Amino acid sequence: AACSSFRLRDALHPLWQSELSVSGGTRQSPINIQWRDSVYDPHLKPLKIHYDPTTCLYIWNNGYSFQVEFDDSADKSVIMGGPLENHYRLKQFHFHWGAINEWGSEHMVDSKVYPAELHLVHWNPVTSTSFEEAIMENNGLVVIGVFLKDTIVEFDVFDPSCLMPSCPDYWTYDGSLTTPPLTESVTWIIKKTPIEVDQNQLEEFRMLLFTSAGEEEKRMVDNFRPLQPLMNRTVRSSFR
Ligand SMILES: Cc1ccc(O)c(S)c1
Numbered sequence: 001a002a003c004s005s006f007r008l009r010d011a012l013h014p015l016w017q018s019e020l021s022v023s024g025g026t027r028q029s030p031i032n033i034q035w036r037d038s039v040y041d042p043h044l045k046p047l048k049i050h051y052d053p054t055t056c057l058y059i060w061n062n063g064y065s066f067q068v069e070f071d072d073s074a075d076k077s078v079i080m081g082g083p084l085e086n087h088y089r090l091k092q093f094h095f096h097w098g099a100i101n102e103w104g105s106e107h108m109v110d111s112k113v114y115p116a117e118l119h120l121v122h123w124n125p126v127t128s129t130s131f132e133e134a135i136m137e138n139n140g141l142v143v144i145g146v147f148l149k150d151t152i153v154e155f156d157v158f159d160p161s162c163l164m165p166s167c168p169d170y171w172t173y174d175g176s177l178t179t180p181p182l183t184e185s186v187t188w189i190i191k192k193t194p195i196e197v198d199q200n201q202l203e204e205f206r207m208l209l210f211t212s213a214g215e216e217e218k219r220m221v222d223n224f225r226p227l228q229p230l231m232n233r234t235v236r237s238s239f240r
């Protein structure tokens, strides 16, 4: 019922209004992951994550999420393994969330939506010389998506490794950025198990603003892109 009261225009933040779909896009994100249609790939390795908290630089509001930036001038916070052919450097992480707990995540699993979704954005230093260049490269980026569900716990937002669920299971598919330029440069790795965050943490997200000082206040909520067609893609799973 809550979803029926959800007005599509709420999710059409000016950011996406003009770019609901990239013309000719064949691998757009986010998608609804149909668990029974995902294909177990025994060649998928465990994902290896080595984050160095000292690479954490600062947090800022970029107008459509809050983002924690990392020093990516060396291979200090990196991921490798999984579906990846080499290592990727952590550049930033940010979240997407809803105005209420009934919606907010970008990806869905069997049409189940979560209140929020964490994106850990990495770039390929082997095929690109900078993050900005990697955004335009085929598979220049890897984004790890982690669902958030509300419960009563505390978590430290600045040590990204503690943002990762202990369960190693993930789905992976070829997709795109979910914000402009929506480039089809992302290998998505979606963790099967959500992390649990305190309801107060979700409320704090909803206190942020899309607007700058002096403008009429607009709460930063519903900063997620609508689902995109799967088209000719298969989602692989790292687990049976
Ligand atoms: C590079 C980048 C920027 C913003 C995003 O929401 C995503 S998913 C990726």
Ligand SMILES: [Zn+2]
Binding pocket: 094, 095, 096, 119, 178
């Ligand atoms: Zn994102």
